[in-house]
Amino acid sequence: MIEILSPAEVQRGRATGALVGGILQTLKQRSVAGTNLLEIDRWTRQLIAEAGATSCYLDYAPAWADGPFGHAICTGVNDGVLHGKPYDYRLADGDLLSLDLAVLLDGIAADAAISFVIGGEPDPESSALIDATERALAAGFAAARPGGRTGDISHAIGTVLREAGYEVNTDYGGHGIGTVMHQEPPVPNDGRASRGYELRTGMLLAIEPWVMADTAELVTGDDGWTLRSATGCRTAHTEHTIAITEDGAEILTLPSAPGS
Ligand code: MG
Numbered sequence: 001m002i003e004i005l006s007p008a009e010v011q012r013g014r015a016t017g018a019l020v021g022g023i024l025q026t027l028k029q030r031s032v033a034g035t036n037l038l039e040i041d042r043w044t045r046q047l048i049a050e051a052g053a054t055s056c057y058l059d060y061a062p063a064w065a066d067g068p069f070g071h072a073i074c075t076g077v078n079d080g081v082l083h084g085k086p087y088d089y090r091l092a093d094g095d096l097l098s099l100d101l102a103v104l105l106d107g108i109a110a111d112a113a114i115s116f117v118i119g120g121e122p123d124p125e126s127s128a129l130i131d132a133t134e135r136a137l138a139a140g141f142a143a144a145r146p147g148g149r150t151g152d153i154s155h156a157i158g159t160v161l162r163e164a165g166y167e168v169n170t171d172y173g174g175h176g177i178g179t180v181m182h183q184e185p186p187v188p189n190d191g192r193a194s195r196g197y198e199l200r201t202g203m204l205l206a207i208e209p210w211v212m213a214d215t216a217e218l219v220t221g222d223d224g225w226t227l228r229s230a231t232g233c234r235t236a237h238t239e240h241t242i243a244i245t246e247d248g249a250e251i252l253t254l255p256s257a258p259g260s
Contacts (some may be wrong), residue, residue: 004200004202012108013204013243013252018255021252021254022255023044023047024253027040027099031097034090037086037091053104054105056102057069065225074098074099074100076237077098079233080098080226092119094118094119095117098114098236102177109180110177110204110252112240113237128164132160132236133161133237135160136158137209139156139157140154141242144199146199149194149199150187150195151193153174153205154188155192157190158188168216170188170189170190171218172210173187173189177241187207210238211236212234213234213235215229215231239253240253
């Protein structure tokens with residue numbers, strides 16, 4: 001089902017999105033060498049609870065999993081790119097950390113992810129990976145407009161990632177979002193323009209380019225959740241929830257300005 005939200009529901013989505021964006025920025029600021037991934041999960045639960053929101057991940061139990069995720073945030077380190085399950089690991093300077101967060105507030109969900117390097121100057125490979133996903137996300141966003149198609153977004157994302165020299169894996173990608181976290185339509189990270197589902201005012205989409213340095217193949221970690229690059233190479237993932245509005249697309253998961 002493709003959900004079309006009312007203007008009032010989109011307005012609530014703005015609040016959820018600002019919360020998600022704000023929590024991710026707080027977590028980024030707090031994540032330094034020595035920070036434990038389980039600590040990041042605890043901070044996330046606390047920030048979600050303080051806002052009166054609920055986690056979309058805690059009880060998330062897809063058919064392929066052996067039970068609920070049990071954590072409020074995905075933490076992917078270096079070769080870990082998607083569904084990263086937090087575990088007892090202390091971050092080190094130079095680690096590439098991807099954080100993926102979805103919450104439900106006032107009945108509307110929002111989903112976003114950021115990737116960054118712990119400590120000082122990131123290495124060139126990590127910078128290139130992160131930069132490619134951020135540019136792909138910006139291109140996907142620019143291609144989203146009412147009357148367009150999901151394929152326009154997919155094509156824009158895939159073009160940036162391929163031109164940056166990466167193979168694109170389309171097994172996992174963006175998705176519709178609204179009263180629940182995952183729904184139709186799928187928004188793969190590559191595809192053909194003018195194909196796919198029509199974009200309509202009132203749709204919310206989570207757009208999420210991710211990339212691996214030298215492979216398109218994933219392997220599942222021993223925890224049954226964390227998807228890693230098959231070669232052990234570094235990876236990056238960037239995501240925003242957007243709303244299709246009459247004026248084009250609007251990013252909902254930017255952190256709100258302090259005091260706003
Ligand atoms: Mg998502």
